[in-house]
Amino acid sequence: MTKYIALLVRKDGLTTDGLQAELNGGFAARVRALTGIRGLIVHGIVREMTRADIPVLLIGDAIDAIVEWWADAAQTAAVLAALPAGVARLKCFAAQEDAIIALKQPRAAIKTMAFLRGKDGDEVAAFRHKWHTEHGSMARVVPYLRGFILNDLTDEVHAPGIGAIPFGRPVGCAEGWLESPEAQQQMVATPEAKAWFAHGAQSFGEIKSFLTRETVHVVPPQ
Numbered sequence: 001m002t003k004y005i006a007l008l009v010r011k012d013g014l015t016t017d018g019l020q021a022e023l024n025g026g027f028a029a030r031v032r033a034l035t036g037i038r039g040l041i042v043h044g045i046v047r048e049m050t051r052a053d054i055p056v057l058l059i060g061d062a063i064d065a066i067v068e069w070w071a072d073a074a075q076t077a078a079v080l081a082a083l084p085a086g087v088a089r090l091k092c093f094a095a096q097e098d099a100i101i102a103l104k105q106p107r108a109a110i111k112t113m114a115f116l117r118g119k120d121g122d123e124v125a126a127f128r129h130k131w132h133t134e135h136g137s138m139a140r141v142v143p144y145l146r147g148f149i150l151n152d153l154t155d156e157v158h159a160p161g162i163g164a165i166p167f168g169r170p171v172g173c174a175e176g177w178l179e180s181p182e183a184q185q186q187m188v189a190t191p192e193a194k195a196w197f198a199h200g201a202q203s204f205g206e207i208k209s210f211l212t213r214e215t216v217h218v219v220p221p222q
Contacts (some may be wrong), residue, residue: 001038001221003070004079004157005173006092009061009165014086016064020044022084023065028217030082031069037079039070039220043111043212046181050209053197057115057206060166061089066113066212070220080159091165092158095151095173100136103147103222108177110184111212115153115170119205124171127203128152131172135203138196139176144187147177168206181211 010019023042031040043066050056069079080092118127132150139148151173158164178184187193200207 001070001072002076003039003068003095003097003151004076004092005095005151005153006067006090007059007063007165007167008065008067008083008087009089010064011086011088016045019064019084019086022086023067024215024217027082027084031079032218034071034075034078034082036075037069037071037218039068040216040218041068041220042215042217043067043113044215046110046211046213048210049112051197051201051207053201054204054207057117057168057170057208058166059168059208063165063210066210068220076157080157083159083162087162089163089165090159091167092156093153093170093173094155094157095153098132098136098150098152099147100139100150101145101148103149103177107214107216108146108179109214110178110180111214112174112176112178112184112209113212114174114207114209115172116174116204116207117169117171118203122205128172130203135196135199138199142187142192142196143190144178144183145176146179147175149175151175168208170208184211
């Protein structure tokens with residue numbers, strides 16, 4: 001079983017809310033009916049986030065939604081085929097999870113998702129090792145985090161008939177859960193988070209972050 005993360009862009013003439021309605025309606029129902037689906041989450045974008053101390057990982061489109069699911073490769077082809085007609089472009093990655101902080105229950109709905117890569121010249125394997133062992137370990141003492149997962153993005157998956165989003169070369173996606181947008185702001189202001197972010201500024205070459213709100217249709221494995 002593999003985790004998949006897909007960023008989606010709506011077609012012209014469809015609103016972001018309209019795409020969300022399609023994803024949380026017919027699409028979610030079609031995916032729930034598939035055999036072997038172990039998790040399905042639809043994310044609405046609360047806002048994009050930027051950092052002055054790390055260059056932006058460029059994305060050629062404004063992202064309207066992010067979808068995560070857990071399945072085998074055969075089921076993933078069916079998930080992509082079930083996407084609503086309102087999806088114009090996507091970028092989909094297979095991912096390997098490393099749960100640095102186990103997600104506390106009940107599941108917090110607000111989440112940060114940061115797509116990133118190392119600095120130019122960094123070997124991917126060496127960057128990932130430092131990311132998991134050093135940066136990941138620092139997250140364990142950061143207040144307000146309800147869960148923290150590092151995802152190594154291992155492969156790109158394409159959907160027939162849907163265009164690709166122009167995107168930089170991310171090698172990982174960090175996910176952090178918080179109780180609310182206000183809790184995210186409180187977390188950022190703590191000394192522990194400031195030290196954590198400073199380490200990221202020294203380690204990351206580029207980053208693109210989103211604050212999202214989860215709708216869980218199939219509870220994923222812990």
